[in-house]
Amino acid sequence: MIETINAGASVSISDLKKNPTAVIVAAGGSPVAVLNRNRPAAYLVPAAAWEELLDRLDDMELANIVRARAGEVGIPVDIADL
Known part of the structure; x- marks a missing residue:
């Protein structure tokens, strides 16, 4: 079965457990697919990318x-009435 990985990089869960900080640094601000038995189990998204995603969803x-x-x-309103 072919699995789609929606990230430019991937890491096994085992490697992520060993050194999560190294994975985050190596990703350079890009999302990372976390693989379990060579299948995507989750995505690690940097905080800045997550915030940008939420901002875009809010804008939409x-x-x-x-x-x-x-x-x-429209209804005319006088600022003094507020």
Whole structure:
């Protein structure tokens, strides 16, 4: 069976357990596929990449809200009333 690995690098669980910091440093900020018996079991994603992913997902959600509200009629508001 062919397995798709959605990362440019991979590491076995055994090697990850031996020295997780070395794996993170060697990845150079890129995601790493964690393999168990040569099959992807998980992905190790650096904190900066994870934060960027969450920011992009948040932006997509906000864009959907903007599109959904694009046809609404605005209500005049005076800042002093707030």
